[in-house]
Amino acid sequence: MSIIELNALSKWYGEVIGLNNVTTRVGHGITGLVGPNGAGKSTLMGLAMGQLRPSKGAITVFGDRVWDNPHVLTRIGYCPEGDAFWPNVTGRQFVTFLGRASGMHGAALKTAVHEVIESTGMTPHADRAIRGYSKGMRQRIKLAQTLVHRPQLLILDEPFTGADPVARHHLADLFRELAERGVDILLSSHVLHEVEALTRQILMIDHGRIVAEGDLQTVRRELHDRPHAIRVRLDQPRRLGRRLVDLEEVMSLRIAAADTLIIETASPDRVHHQLSGIILEEGIAVREIAAADESLEAVFGYLTNRSA
Amino acid sequence: MRPIAALFTFTVRQMLFSRKLWMTLLLLAAPSALIVTIRSVAPPVEDAGELWDRYHGSVQFLLVMVIIPLVCMVYGVGLIGSEVEGHTLAHLITRRMRRATVLLVKFAATALVLVVLSELALAALYACALAGYDVSSLTGAAPAHAHWSPGRDLLGYMATIPAGVVGFLAVFTLIGLLTAQPLALSVFYLIAMEVVMGNVPTGAQAYTLLHAQRVAMVYAIPELSDLFHHAEISAGLHDRLFPEGATGLPQLLGVVLAALVLSIVLVTVRELMPTKVARE
Numbered sequence: 001m002s003i004i005e006l007n008a009l010s011k012w013y014g015e016v017i018g019l020n021n022v023t024t025r026v027g028h029g030i031t032g033l034v035g036p037n038g039a040g041k042s043t044l045m046g047l048a049m050g051q052l053r054p055s056k057g058a059i060t061v062f063g064d065r066v067w068d069n070p071h072v073l074t075r076i077g078y079c080p081e082g083d084a085f086w087p088n089v090t091g092r093q094f095v096t097f098l099g100r101a102s103g104m105h106g107a108a109l110k111t112a113v114h115e116v117i118e119s120t121g122m123t124p125h126a127d128r129a130i131r132g133y134s135k136g137m138r139q140r141i142k143l144a145q146t147l148v149h150r151p152q153l154l155i156l157d158e159p160f161t162g163a164d165p166v167a168r169h170h171l172a173d174l175f176r177e178l179a180e181r182g183v184d185i186l187l188s189s190h191v192l193h194e195v196e197a198l199t200r201q202i203l204m205i206d207h208g209r210i211v212a213e214g215d216l217q218t219v220r221r222e223l224h225d226r227p228h229a230i231r232v233r234l235d236q237p238r239r240l241g242r243r244l245v246d247l248e249e250v251m252s253l254r255i256a257a258a259d260t261l262i263i264e265t266a267s268p269d270r271v272h273h274q275l276s277g278i279i280l281e282e283g284i285a286v287r288e289i290a291a292a293d294e295s296l297e298a299v300f301g302y303l304t305n306r307s308a
Numbered sequence: 309m310r311p312i313a314a315l316f317t318f319t320v321r322q323m324l325f326s327r328k329l330w331m332t333l334l335l336l337a338a339p340s341a342l343i344v345t346i347r348s349v350a351p352p353v354e355d356a357g358e359l360w361d362r363y364h365g366s367v368q369f370l371l372v373m374v375i376i377p378l379v380c381m382v383y384g385v386g387l388i389g390s391e392v393e394g395h396t397l398a399h400l401i402t403r404r405m406r407r408a409t410v411l412l413v414k415f416a417a418t419a420l421v422l423v424v425l426s427e428l429a430l431a432a433l434y435a436c437a438l439a440g441y442d443v444s445s446l447t448g449a450a451p452a453h454a455h456w457s458p459g460r461d462l463l464g465y466m467a468t469i470p471a472g473v474v475g476f477l478a479v480f481t482l483i484g485l486l487t488a489q490p491l492a493l494s495v496f497y498l499i500a501m502e503v504v505m506g507n508v509p510t511g512a513q514a515y516t517l518l519h520a521q522r523v524a525m526v527y528a529i530p531e532l533s534d535l536f537h538h539a540e541i542s543a544g545l546h547d548r549l550f551p552e553g554a555t556g557l558p559q560l561l562g563v564v565l566a567a568l569v570l571s572i573v574l575v576t577v578r579e580l581m582p583t584k585v586a587r588e
Contacts, residue, residue: 046581049398049402050401050402051398051401051402051579051581052579052581053577053579068401068406068407068576070403070404070405070406073401073402073403073404074403074404076402078398078402080395080398082395083395084394084395084396084398084399085394085396086322086394086396087322087326088322088325088326097314097318098399098403100310100311100313100314101311101314101315101318101399101400101403101404101405102311102403102404103310103311103404104310105310145399
């Protein structure tokens with residue numbers, strides 16, 4: 001079942017196209033919305049949060065319209081990309097107010113505020129004014145308000161921005177834990193490996209169009225016009241190369257390093273099969289065989305004509 | 309009701325802890341400061357008419373005509389605009405409240421604070437202008453003075469000023485939603501439509517918010533009619549502008565309702581999002 005549905009959705013800003021006739025669905029679990037700056041990620045999120053109105057087409061969340069619809073909106077937690085704070089409030093006041101504004105009160109609110117502040121690692125700083133926070137702290141307190149009303153869907157616009165490596169790791173764990181508890185997450189990032197570390201379910205967007213969607217590996221396999229690259233790590237790459245060069249399926253061979261051979265092929269399954277036989281026959285010690293271009297970054301590069 | 313109460317108290321709190329409050333207090337205290345300065349340099353007033361003119365003149369031509377509309381402009385234009393600029397509107401319109409509710413709750417909270425501040429400014433002005441004077445012992449020949457009761461006048465002002473505050477706040481809230489650069493339009497409206505048109509001796513002033521407020525004040529303090537009956541206005545025009553028994557409240561209420569309905573329509577249909585954010 002899909003959580004967010006976009007039907008022939010377009011959004012224009014005057015003559016600038018934000019989203020162009022997009023039809024897609026976002027399902028359960030974590031979905032990574034990836035694309036370069038200006039691709040339309042924030043536009044899509046703004047439409048999903050009812051901050052923007054479609055110029056054409058429709059968007060529904062939980063099967064209902066989202067614009068000015070508190071019943072749907074209270075089931076969503078939204079973390080905007082930039083700073084969005086009132087002056088003169090502490091982190092705890094910020095989260096508490098937005099919990100109250102979502103209808104929470106009493107002991108339940110107090111507990112929820114305590115939990116989300118704890119889970120985002122903001123307990124030591126919660127009673128300080130937000131204006132004195134570092135960028136990473138501001139990002140984490142924004143995430144705390146996103147979670148305080150226990151939403152079913154999280155829409156997170158660049159949630160890792162400003163966070164240091166430890167905080168990024170901590171946040172990634174938090175998102176995984178939330179997903180395991182059944183919370184659906186749509187998160188955008190232009191740092192592809194961060195998304196890849198969280199999910200294989202992607203929605204790739206460029207110039208306002210969805211260029212690929214679904215499981216990352218499946219998306220890669222459907223790129224028939226792009227040869228697949230297989231990376232083999234071994235001590236004698238030339239020796240293996242000499243055996244592979246005659247294979248019909250092998251399109252090219254490249255020694256990328258003293259111990260690395262890159263094989264390009266349109267039929268990766270058949271090459272993998274034959275590769276095993278040759279390695280056994282030759283008695284070559286191989287340390288690693290892996291797909292070299294099934295990373296999100298590589299696929300994204302292929303799809304948007306950027307170098308992988 | 310809880311989200312509404314939360315937004316109401318949060319808005320009041322934000323107003324009371326903002327830097328803007330200090331500027332507002334300074335503006336509202338300006339007439340009192342002026343009166344104190346005048347009293348400290350000029351000899352004591354012995355004529356009741358002069359004292360009456362000084363007190364009511366400073367209330368009418370400083371506080372009511374200039375300062376309260378100016379304060380309402382600052383807060384009205386920023387009622388939603390400051391949330392848009394601060395990117396915080398996203399938090400409010402994605403909670404358990406409709407957009408119209410967010411607008412109305414913020415409006416009500418802002419109006420409450422401004423009414424309280426205006427009443428305090430009025431009381432301060434009363435104290436600064438009239439403290440130390442025994443009105444009944446002063447000489448004077450102006451028609452109102454025989455029965456002048458400063459305490460009754462203060463109550464009259466206190467009863468009518470909230471209507472003006474709410475009216476101006478509603479108009480400036482609407483202007484704040486109409487355009488992305490509302491300050492220029494607001495200043496134009498305040499100067500051209502209220503200060504100039506509201507004071508020219510023609511029937512046109514009847515269409516200003518300032519005049520509707522004056523009618524309400526004249527209803528509460530009939531002697532004020534003299535203050536607005538200057539040489540350029542014929543008796544006939546004066547009677548048309550201040551008809552017998554008119555309260556001015558239907559006009560004020562009409563303006564408030566019209567401005568709020570239009571504001572609700574705008575806040576409900578417009579995206580209210582900084583364009584650069586929407587475009588990433």
